Amino acid sequence: MILDVFKPVGRAVLDTLLPPSCLACDAPVDADGQFCLPCFRRVNFISSPFCAHCGVPLPFAEVASATGFCSACAASPPVFHEARSALRYDYMAKQLILPFKYADRTDAARGLAVLMARAGAKLLARADVLVPVPLHKTRLRARRYNQSALLAAELARMAGKRVVQDALARVKPTAVLGPLGVAARREALAGTIAARRNVAGLAVLLIDDVMTSGATADACAAALLAAGAGRVDVLTAARVPDPRLS
Ligand SMILES: [Zn+2]
Ligand SMILES: [Zn+2]
Numbered sequence: 001m002i003l004d005v006f007k008p009v010g011r012a013v014l015d016t017l018l019p020p021s022c023l024a025c026d027a028p029v030d031a032d033g034q035f036c037l038p039c040f041r042r043v044n045f046i047s048s049p050f051c052a053h054c055g056v057p058l059p060f061a062e063v064a065s066a067t068g069f070c071s072a073c074a075a076s077p078p079v080f081h082e083a084r085s086a087l088r089y090d091y092m093a094k095q096l097i098l099p100f101k102y103a104d105r106t107d108a109a110r111g112l113a114v115l116m117a118r119a120g121a122k123l124l125a126r127a128d129v130l131v132p133v134p135l136h137k138t139r140l141r142a143r144r145y146n147q148s149a150l151l152a153a154e155l156a157r158m159a160g161k162r163v164v165q166d167a168l169a170r171v172k173p174t175a176v177l178g179p180l181g182v183a184a185r186r187e188a189l190a191g192t193i194a195a196r197r198n199v200a201g202l203a204v205l206l207i208d209d210v211m212t213s214g215a216t217a218d219a220c221a222a223a224l225l226a227a228g229a230g231r232v233d234v235l236t237a238a239r240v241p242d243p244r245l246s
Contacts (some may be wrong), residue, residue, distance in 0.1 A: 013143055017234035023111040026093055033114020044088040046239060054214050055083040055234075057241050063080065078214050080221035080232045084123055085239035086115035089210050093238040101147045109147070112209075112237045113154035120205070120235035127205035127233065130156045130163040133220055134193065151237065152207040155184065167204075168199040168220055185215035193223045200228035211236040 020032045024043070027036035049058045051070035058070060060156055067074055087093040097110065099105040103144035117124060123182075136147055140146055149165050156163035172192045204224050211234065221232040 008245065010161040018055075021046075023108070023168055024092065027242055029141040031114075033111045039092070041176070043092045043112050043113075044070045046088055047087055053082060054078060055085055056239060057088060057210075072214075078221065079225060080214075080217055080234050082123060083211060083217060083234035083236070085211055086112075087121040087238040089212075089238035089240045097238055101209060102143070106145060106146075106147075106150055109150040109154045113158060114153055116187065116235050116237055117155060118208075120233075122241065123205055123233040124155065124159045124161065124237050127159075127161055128202040128230075129167070129199065130159075130161050130205050130207055131167040131217060131224070132165060133165075133206060133222075134166075134168045134170050135219055136173045138173055148208045149157070151209060155207060161205075164199070167195060167199055168193055168223060169196050181202045185213050189215055191221040193219045195223045195227035195229075198227070199224055201230050204229045204232045206232055206234045208236045210238045210240065212240045 006223040019028050020030070020034070021027060022033060022036040022039050023027050023033065024039040025091045027039070029036055034040075034057040046055065046057050049068075050056060050061060051058055051073055054070060056070050056072075069077075087096075089097075096108060099113065123156075130152045132146060132152040135143065135146045135148075135162040152163045152165065155161070169191055171194045174189060174192050206217055206220050206224070208217060214234075221234070224232050
């Protein structure tokens with residue numbers, strides 16, 4: 001069995017020996033971060049038009065409006081500067097992200113980071129440091145790894161940037177935010193995230209796996225800005241589309 005033979009040499013060497021496979025299935029592809037053709041046809045990459053502030057995909061009618069912002073950003077702009085995401089968080093994106101997040105498929109980080117680097121090239125280029133959205137320590141203990149920290153490490157390596165893994169901490173556990181609306185999510189998150197490192201004057205790129213309402217990213221950005229960050233952008237692997245469009 002080939003994996004047993006190569007186990008002692010470690011994952012990095014294995015990666016160079018095994019051909020890259022599709023992000024969503026085992027079909028061979030040319031390079032990490034690619035889909036095979038059948039999977040590629042089923043993946044929804046986020047492309048223009050999207051909200052200029054939070055990156056949520058927009059219907060054509062809305063982008064024709066004066067601002068280019070989604071209605072949520074127009075009504076109550078997030079404190080982060082710009083957010084971008086690689087994929088719509090639909091069935092295919094869940095096939096990639098849920099095993100990565102909950103089932104120890106940490107090897108998916110590299111491929112997802114390749115997609116994120118493409119979608120967020122502008123944000124990566126102007127970042128001084130990358131900071132992952134933190135997990136509370138009880139959740140981290142249960143899951144054993146922070147999937148956002150793995151994405152941040154891969155992106156930093158690819159882009160030659162510095163990552164500050166412990167710049168933020170969850171100082172209070174957060175209830176599961178699933179069924180809450182935007183205002184209730186913001187309220188539930190108030191005071192739960194704090195900056196732990198000196199980020200004064202730095203352009204920070206916040207990294208997460210999925211952006212839902214943007215309330216978590218906004219709470220992280222508020223903590224970083226309060227600690228003196230010069231700007232905070234956000235890059236995620238996937239974005240929950242506006243519920244009116246799905
Ligand atoms: Zn495939
Ligand atoms: Zn928006």
